[in-house]
Amino acid sequence: MEVEVVIKINDILHKEDISLRELSRRADVRHAALSELANGKRKRIEFDHIKRISEAMQITDIREIIDIKTN
Template sequence: MLNLDGREKKLVINIKELCKSHNITMSELARLSDIEPAKISALANGKRQRIQISHIEKICSTLNITDANEIFTIANIDE
């Protein structure tokens, strides 16, 4: 958790939005990136506390994203 401006923040990985903008399903992303579907689902639903750097690299590579910052959003904990 991040603490910016006195409020706790979390890093959100925008899996659903990425899949929609690339016209693929989360299942396809899992298959193409060689990440377990359950892990993709957990990331998409904010259920994972941590993400492996290798997963970020695989998602970026699969979706041809050159700047990993494109897949993250910083949100308030209470959102």
């Protein structure tokens, strides 16, 4: 069984009605890094980025940010 870790950046943007650039500003994470995460182009996930997004968006449940899908 293969698993895929999905970072739900687009869900956060939609829920909070903000742009990727605004999330970048609030979380102090490079816009390019967030864009790569949102588009599934980044293979490595920085835990510091997850922490910063969580703090900036007041997210306490990691499942709001990360999802694991099985293929």
